[in-house]
Amino acid sequence: xxxxxxxxxxxxxxxxxxxxxxxxxxxxxxxxxxxxxxxxxxxxxxxxxxxxxxxxxxxxxxxxxxxxxxxxxxxxxxxxxxxxxxxxxxxxxxxxxxxxxxxxxxxxxxxxxxxxxxxxxxxxxxxxxxxxxxxxxxxxxxxxxxxxxxxxxxxxxxxxxxxxxxxxxxxxxxxxxxxxxxxxxxxxxxxxxxxxxxxxxxxxxxxxxxxxxxxxxxxxxxxxxxxxxxxxxxxxxxxxxxxxxxxx
Numbered sequence: 001x002x003x004x005x006x007x008x009x010x011x012x013x014x015x016x017x018x019x020x021x022x023x024x025x026x027x028x029x030x031x032x033x034x035x036x037x038x039x040x041x042x043x044x045x046x047x048x049x050x051x052x053x054x055x056x057x058x059x060x061x062x063x064x065x066x067x068x069x070x071x072x073x074x075x076x077x078x079x080x081x082x083x084x085x086x087x088x089x090x091x092x093x094x095x096x097x098x099x100x101x102x103x104x105x106x107x108x109x110x111x112x113x114x115x116x117x118x119x120x121x122x123x124x125x126x127x128x129x130x131x132x133x134x135x136x137x138x139x140x141x142x143x144x145x146x147x148x149x150x151x152x153x154x155x156x157x158x159x160x161x162x163x164x165x166x167x168x169x170x171x172x173x174x175x176x177x178x179x180x181x182x183x184x185x186x187x188x189x190x191x192x193x194x195x196x197x198x199x200x201x202x203x204x205x206x207x208x209x210x211x212x213x214x215x216x217x218x219x220x221x222x223x224x225x226x227x228x229x230x231x232x233x234x235x236x237x238x239x240x241x242x243x244x245x246x247x248x
Contacts, residue, residue, distance in 0.1 A: 003192070004199040005246040006056075006178065007239055008032060010039065014234035015047045015055075018204070021239035026051065027092060027149075029058035032203060032232055033222050035125065036060060038079045044086050054089040056122055059110075066096040066126040073106055080110060084117040091119065092149065094126025101131060102139040111143050120146045125180065128153050137167060141174050149201055151181025158187050165195040172196070185241035189248065202242045206235035 006025040007018035010032045018026050028047055029036035036058045044057055061068070061076045068076060073095070080091050091114050095106035111121045123140050127150045130136040140148055150167070152160015157179045168177050179191055180201030188200050207230040213220050214228050221228040 001198040005243040008203040022243040025054045034063040059093040092122040092124040147176035149178045156182030185245040204239040205232040
C-alpha cells in the first residue's frame, strides 16, 4: 500500500518546512492551537505559489464545536468558494447537527461546491465528535466525501486504535481514512501495524519564543507555563522523522 504523510501547517514557513521534510501533502489552516481555523487568502496564495506538493485547505469559521448557524455556514461557504480558486487539492470541513450527527444538508451543499471545482471533499476531525461513527462514515460515503481525518473518536489516535482498525476494515475500500491526533514518529509504526491505515496526519510542532508576548502589564499568551512567551511552529527534524517513520 502507498503510505502518505500529511503535515498540518498554519503558515507559509510551516508549509515550506513540511515540503522540505518530504511530506506528501499539507493541510493548511490557521490557529493550530485552536485545532485549526480557515487560513487567510494571503497564506493560501503564498503557499500555492511556493509549494509544489498537494495542499488541502481547512474551512472552519470559528473555534469550538461544529454546529453552525446560518451566518456561520454562509461565511464558511464563501470562504470555500474563495479558496477553491487556488491550486489546492481539496477542502477539509465538517458540519454536525445538534444531535452530533452529520448535518446532511450543510455537508451536501459544501461537497457539491467542492466537486463543482473538481476538487476533493475531506471531512476533518469533526468526525471525532459524532455519536455513531459507523452511521456517520456511511453518510459521508453517500455524500461523496473522499477522505475522513479521525483519531478514532479520541484525542490521540493511539487511544482509538480499535475503532480505527474497525473503520479501515469495513470502509477502507469506500473512503480514505486519514489517522490523526497525537501521531508522531514514535507511534506511527504501531498505528500502521494495528490498523492497516496507510495515511497519517501530524503537526510535527515545536515551540518558538516571541519576547513581545508578555510584559509587566499585559499577556497575549495562549500557552500554559513554561511556554507563555512561545508559539507553535512546524519542526523540521520532527517532520523528517515523522515522514521517514510513515514510509518504513
